[in-house]
Amino acid sequence: MDALKAVPSSRLAVVWSVVTGELARPMDCDTVEGPCRVVDVGGGTGGFAVPLAQAGYEVTVVDPSPNALAGLTRRAADAGVAERVTAVQGDTDALTGLVEPGSVRLVLCHSVLEMVDSPQLSMDAIASVLAPGGAASILGANRVGAVLSRALIGNLSAAMALLNDPDGRVGERDTLCRRFDPEELVTLVASGGLTVEQRHGVQVLADMTPGGRDTEPGAAQALREFEAATAALAPYRDIATHIHVLARKPVG
Ligand SMILES: C[S@@+](CC[C@H](N)C(=O)[O-])C[C@H]1O[C@@H](n2cnc3c(N)ncnc32)[C@H](O)[C@@H]1O
Structure with missing residues (x-):
């Protein structure tokens, strides 16, 4: 794949790092027939999908909102990656009727489980569409x-x-x-048969300190460094605004 050219909001730096690290693992692609497929469920206007398409990946965004999908289509066209982004209208818990089960290399589900009817049905559907060895990137409100x-x-x-x-x-x-307690989200993600491999706090202090608002020279950079240092570290990760979990579907 091409070098990564665009990054979503710096507040999501840790999620971007985990997602692109996952997609860079060559062995996982080998377990999936056909091209590497990324599905962003509840992907909205493409905050992740478009940068991933710019990096060379084929991304399908599944979202119930026609407005969000229209925004996605415009954004992908503006970025010159319309041919690598597919917009599908639908809900997370209907995913298995929209995407071939067992076919997906990476499912993103970011800031969506807090608004679906049933987080459990949604996680079951995500696990079903993943190929063996494929992974789910789940971001939930803490x-x-x-x-x-x-x-x-x-x-x-x-x-x-x-x-x-x-x-x-x-x-x-x-x-x-709903919002999730950290252990509750980890248990939910694992309940569909996925193995949790990584968990991070996203915006550990960013919503609680003035650093992100550049009140003094270097404050924003210091905050970014603090966030990077604490994202994987308990108990700091557990007080973050969001919890991010990367989980894998076992092979065999
Ligand atoms: C807070 S936005 C997050 C968008 C994107 N994932 C992100 O992180 O920037 C929530 C998105 O979930 C979508 N959504 C709401 N209910 C959903 C459902 N049942 N299944 C899938 N997506 C849903 C909304 O239309 C919206 O685009």
């Missing part, structure tokens, strides 16, 4: 990070609501259906 970020700005009523709600929501007006 309840712990959400509680701490609200508490640190003094919004203790929202922090307490999140802490006590069974689904980790802040009332009925919350746009998310």
Whole structure:
């Protein structure tokens, strides 16, 4: 594949690093018949799909939103990679009817499990479409990070609501259906028969410090370095805004 030319938001640097590291593993492609296939379920307007297509991968985005898919198509055309990006309208839990089971080398499912009807059915579908040896990149909202970020700005009523709600929501007006505790997300990902190989915190402190807002010279760079140093390190990774898990479907 070509050198990687574009990177999504720097806040997702650790996820990009894990995903591109996974796609660079030559042995995994050998287990999949045909070209390396990447499916980005709930991929929206292509924040990951388009940079991956620019890097040379064929990417199918499955998303129920016609508006998001229209944005994706425009973005892919603007980037000159329309021929490597396929837009399919549909839901995560219907994935097996949209993508051939056992055929996919990498499934991305980023910031989607917190809004689907059934995270379990979605994970089962993701596991079904993966080829043996293929991997899933799952990014989920972390309840712990959400509680701490609200508490640190003094919004203790929202922090307490999140802490006590069974689904980790802040009332009925919350746009998310749920947030996950870190171990809960890891258990969910493994429940479909996948083996969890890596877990990271994404934005360990980025939402809790002024560093990301460039309040002093070098602060943003210092924050990036801090994030890189703590992303894989417990307990820091477990207070991040999001939890990222890479899990693999066993061969045989
Ligand atoms: C927060 S956006 C995330 C977009 C992209 N994955 C990213 O990380 O930038 C959530 C996306 O999930 C899609 N979505 C909502 N419900 C879904 C479902 N049941 N199955 C698949 N995608 C869904 C939305 O249309 C939206 O594009």
